[in-house]
């Protein structure tokens with residue numbers, strides 16, 4: 347993304363579906379051919395527990411996601427759902443998306459999952475760093491929010507390493523309660539209450555937790 351492109355988009359231009367190189371990873375729009383890999387990955391109990399994917403997750407859910415839901419988010423300019431793929435292999439490793447893009451306030455939310463077989467190798471952390479930097483430049487965001495359940499230690503670690511800093515429990519804020527409800531209540535019970543984190547323009551890409559200004 348050149349400076350002119352970033353500047354233009356900061357003033358509200360729509361972002362077309364793009365590919366974002368991220369070292370050994372490539373973030374790219376979903377394709378219809380991703381449906382079988384999405385279907386297989388989303389059978390995972392952790393993805394069904396900690397994200398908002400339908401549960402149980404059917405072939406129809408996967409097909410609808412890659413052919414309708416994800417393209418519609420790009421088209422409506424409300425989100426940028428990326429497939430996380432291996433740069434060399436092209437294999438689908440996961441999903442990461444910037445959602446609820448609010449250009450007026452320069453904010454959005456980010457969510458992700460990584461297929462069980464690809465975990466523990468830094469895939470989510472690298473993808474989150476890349477999509478965060480990209481969204482600040484390409485979408486003109488000043489703030490990206492991330493919600494994870496209190497009990498989701500792996501996601502907490504990913505967020506911290508990608509430069510997000512804790513802001514407390516979203517269950518205590520109006521927005522957090524709204525998001526929990528929209529997620530069909532995966533987080534409202536006890537220890538599954540969400541933590542709210544964010545990264546500002548000054549977030550450290552090397553994973554340092556940003557000090558509050």
Ligand SMILES: CC(C)(COP(=O)(O)OP(=O)(O)OC[C@H]1O[C@@H](n2cnc3c(N)ncnc32)[C@H](O)[C@@H]1OP(=O)(O)O)[C@@H](O)C(=O)NCCC(=O)NCCS
Pocket residue numbers: 392393396397457458459460461464465466467468469470471472493494495498499500501503504
């Ligand atoms: C969370 C998730 C995306 C992490 O993907 P990943 O590619 O394995 O993540 P990374 O390899 O970049 O980093 C994982 C970190 O969490 C740590 N971790 C993994 N499991 C953990 C656990 N049970 N408790 C504490 N830390 C854990 C790893 O050690 C690693 O930290 P480290 O590099 O300091 O050792 C993946 O586990 C997942 O898809 N989970 C289900 C869906 C989900 O939770 N999505 C996020 C919703 S907010």
